[in-house]
Amino acid sequence: MSVQNRPLSPHLQVWRPQMTMVLSFGHRATGVALAAGTFLLIYWLVAAASGAEAFETARGLIGSWFGRLFLFGWSLALFYHLCNGIRHLFWDAGIGYELPDANRSGLAVLAGTAILTLATWIAGYAARGAF
Amino acid sequence: MSLRSPLGRIKGLGIAHEGVGHWWAHRLGSLALVPLTIWFVASVVSLAGADYFTMREWMGSPVVAGLLIMLIVACFHHAAISLSVVIEDYVHHEAAKIASLIAVKAVTMVLALIGVLAVLSVLFGN
Numbered sequence: 001m002s003v004q005n006r007p008l009s010p011h012l013q014v015w016r017p018q019m020t021m022v023l024s025f026g027h028r029a030t031g032v033a034l035a036a037g038t039f040l041l042i043y044w045l046v047a048a049a050s051g052a053e054a055f056e057t058a059r060g061l062i063g064s065w066f067g068r069l070f071l072f073g074w075s076l077a078l079f080y081h082l083c084n085g086i087r088h089l090f091w092d093a094g095i096g097y098e099l100p101d102a103n104r105s106g107l108a109v110l111a112g113t114a115i116l117t118l119a120t121w122i123a124g125y126a127a128r129g130a131f
Numbered sequence: 132m133s134l135r136s137p138l139g140r141i142k143g144l145g146i147a148h149e150g151v152g153h154w155w156a157h158r159l160g161s162l163a164l165v166p167l168t169i170w171f172v173a174s175v176v177s178l179a180g181a182d183y184f185t186m187r188e189w190m191g192s193p194v195v196a197g198l199l200i201m202l203i204v205a206c207f208h209h210a211a212i213s214l215s216v217v218i219e220d221y222v223h224h225e226a227a228k229i230a231s232l233i234a235v236k237a238v239t240m241v242l243a244l245i246g247v248l249a250v251l252s253v254l255f256g257n
Contacts, residue, residue: 028217035210035239042246045199048190049249049256052183063180075172082168085161092158120172123181 019106020099023096027084032075083112096129153212160209167202190250191257199250207243211236 015021040062047058060069087105090096096105125131133140178189189195214235222228 020245031210031213032217038206038210038242041206042242042249045190045246045249048183048186049252055186057185058179059182078168079173082165086165089158089161118174126178127177128180 019103023084023106023109024082027088030081030084033077034081037070037077040070040074052079072117072121073122076113077118079120080109080113083109083116132146157212160212163201163205164209167198167205169255170198187253187257190253193254196250196254200247203243203246203250207239207246211239214239215227 044058044062049052062071087096087109090105096102167240174189174195178186181189190199215232218231218235222231
């Protein structure tokens with residue numbers, strides 16, 4: 001079989017974006033982003049192990065507007081990856097493969113991500129006594 | 132008709148010569164991460180703005196330290212496998228692929244080890 005005649009995977013440019021493909025791409029993108037975000041998790045734990053001064057520096061950095069923006073993005077990616085990951089585990093068990101089901105579970109993932117992210121930030125600010 | 136040997140079939144060996152162990156470990160790790168992630172997010176929310184001593188007290192409890200270590204191990208195991216799959220899919224230059232696969236293994240192992248040691252040092256240092 002010549003190289004030119006091999007079947008090609010669908011080009012992103014010519015396919016109308018669909019729920020299943022966009023969410024699948026999002027799962028990889030958030031996964032890679034979360035992997036990069038683990039540097040912050042380890043930094044936070046190391047700071048707590050290193051002493052009061054190091055922890056205060058980390059606390060200032062994470063609590064700054066930039067740090068909070070980063071954390072917001074992180075929580076959004078985390079909840080998306082968590083919800084969609086559960087969707088993937090159901091697929092691995094052979095459940096929910098039909099297209100209408102996959103579209104419905106995709107919508108549930110988006111709704112779950114939004115609700116969990118908002119609830120987490122409201123709870124976080126409430127824990128600090130913002131309300 | 133299958134050309135696979137009975138021994139190959141029973142050991143789950145396909146063309147990759149490593150069976151489904153990789154796939155299965157990935158799924159089990161994901162399953163463990165579901166409750167661990169929910170616990171961790173809830174903890175971070177309750178720790179929002181916590182000072183040094185609150186943080187040390189939290190990390191220094193055996194239950195929290197144990198769960199944190201499980202989270203770190205499961206998280207970096209998951210990250211190492213997942214990033215390897217992404218690299219295998221998108222990096223086609225053989226040398227670059229092998230170099231990135233090794234880098235991912237090395238970085239995730241070092242980060243996981245640093246995290247576990249940080250938790251242990253607080254656990255035993257309090």
